[in-house]
Amino acid sequence: MRKIDSRVITDAVKDMCIEAAIFLGDDVKNRIKKSIETEKSETGKNILNILLENADKAEQKNIPICQDTGMAVFFVKVGQDVIVEGETLTEAINRGVSEGYAEGYLRKSVVSPIDRVNTKDNTPAVIHYDFIKGDRIEIEFAAKGFxxxxxxxxxxxxxxxxxxxxxxxxxxxxxxxxxxxxxxxxxxxxxxxxxxxxxxxxxxxxxxxxxxxxxxxxxxxxxxxxxxxxxxxxxxxxxxxxxxxxxxxxxxxxxxxxxxxxxxxxxxxxxxxxxxxxx
Structure with missing residues (x-):
C-alpha cells in the first residue's frame, strides 16, 4: 500500500491551474496553425493568426490566455493501492485550486447559484472519480470557461x-x-x-x-x-x-x-x- 501526503496533490493541482491558464497546449496551437493553411477567408486567417499571437503573448508575459480562467473541472483516477494522508483527496484538490487561483492571480468566477455570492477562491471544483488498479493517482484538469x-x-x-x-x-x-x-x-x-x-x-x-x-x-x-x-x-x-x-x-x-x-x-x-x- 502506497501512502501519499495530501500536500503533494495540492501542489500538483496548484501548478496545473496556473500553467493551464497561461500556456495553450501544443495540440491546440498546432491545429490552429493547420487551420490557417486551409481557411478560405482572409479575415478568418487574420483572426487565427491573432489567436496564436495572443497565446504567444500570454507565455511571454506570464499572464492568462483569457480573462475567463474558468471553473475547475477534474477527472481523477485513483489507484486502489493508494492511501492519501492528511486531508482527503477532495479537500487536497480544492485546496490546490484555491491556492493556484490566488497565486496565479486568476479570476475567481465561482458563485452560489441563486444569490450569486462569490466563493472567493474559485472552489468548489467539479471532480469526477474513477478507481483503477495500481498505486498511483492520475489527475486531469480543465479550466472551463462559461x-x-x-x-x-x-x-x-x-x-x-x-x-x-x-x-x-x-x-x-x-x-x-x-x-x-x-x-x-x-x-x-x-x-x-x-x-x-x-x-x-x-x-x-x-x-x-x-x-x-x-x-x-x-x-x-x-x-x-x-x-x-x-x-x-x-x-x-x-x-x-x-x-x-x-x-x-x-x-x-x-x-x-x-x-x-x-x-x-x-x-x-x-x-x-x-x-x-x-x-
Whole structure:
C-alpha cells in the first residue's frame, strides 16, 4: 500500500491551474496553425493568426490566455493501492485550486447559484472519480470557461433517430451557438448512458488531445463527418465567417438503455485548456 501526503496533490493541482491558464497546449496551437493553411477567408486567417499571437503573448508575459480562467473541472483516477494522508483527496484538490487561483492571480468566477455570492477562491471544483488498479493517482484538469459552457446542450433522442439524428443535433447546437462560444470551438460529444452520464462523457471528450480520434473506427468516422458539417456552417473564427468554425469534434460513448439515445454536446472555446499529472 502506497501512502501519499495530501500536500503533494495540492501542489500538483496548484501548478496545473496556473500553467493551464497561461500556456495553450501544443495540440491546440498546432491545429490552429493547420487551420490557417486551409481557411478560405482572409479575415478568418487574420483572426487565427491573432489567436496564436495572443497565446504567444500570454507565455511571454506570464499572464492568462483569457480573462475567463474558468471553473475547475477534474477527472481523477485513483489507484486502489493508494492511501492519501492528511486531508482527503477532495479537500487536497480544492485546496490546490484555491491556492493556484490566488497565486496565479486568476479570476475567481465561482458563485452560489441563486444569490450569486462569490466563493472567493474559485472552489468548489467539479471532480469526477474513477478507481483503477495500481498505486498511483492520475489527475486531469480543465479550466472551463462559461461563454462556451453556456452554449452546451443535452437531448434525449429516440433510438430510431439514429446516426442522422445525432449529427443533426450536434450541428444544430453549434449553429445556434454562433459566435457566442468564441470559435473556432472544440466540441465534446457524449452518446449513451443516462442523461447525467452522457453529459459527463461529453465533458471527458474535451480532455482528449486534438487529432486523437476515438479508437472505434466507426466513431472516428463520425467525428470527421460532423466536423466537416460544422465547418460548412460558415460561422468561422470568432463568428466573422470562414471555414474554421471548429478545430475538432471528440466523441465518447457509453452503453445505454434499449429505449434511449441520450446525446450531449459540450462546447469549448478555442482555448481548450487542459493539463495532466500523475502522482
Amino acid at each position: 461563454g462556451s459552457e453556456n452554449m452546451s446542450a443535452l437531448k434525449m433522442l429516440k433510438p430510431s433517430d439514429g446516426i442522422e439524428g445525432i449529427k443533426k443535433f450536434v450541428v444544430e447546437t453549434v449553429s445556434q451557438a454562433g459566435p457566442n462560444p468564441c470559435p473556432p470551438t472544440v466540441i465534446g460529444v457524449g452518446i449513451g448512458g443516462t442523461m447525467d452520464k452522457c453529459c459527463e462523457i461529453a465533458k471527458k471528450a474535451l480532455f482528449r488531445e486534438l487529432g486523437q480520434h476515438n479508437e472505434d473506427e466507426s466513431i472516428a468516422k463520425l467525428e470527421k463527418e460532423i466536423l466537416e458539417e460544422i465547418n460548412n456552417l460558415g460561422i468561422g473564427p470568432q463568428g466573422f465567417g470562414g471555414s474554421t468554425t471548429s478545430l475538432g469534434v471528440n466523441i465518447e460513448t457509453y452503453p445505454t438503455h434499449i429505449a434511449g439515445l441520450p446525446v450531449a454536446v459540450n462546447v469549448n472555446c478555442h482555448a481548450s485548456r487542459h493539463k495532466k499529472a500523475i502522482i
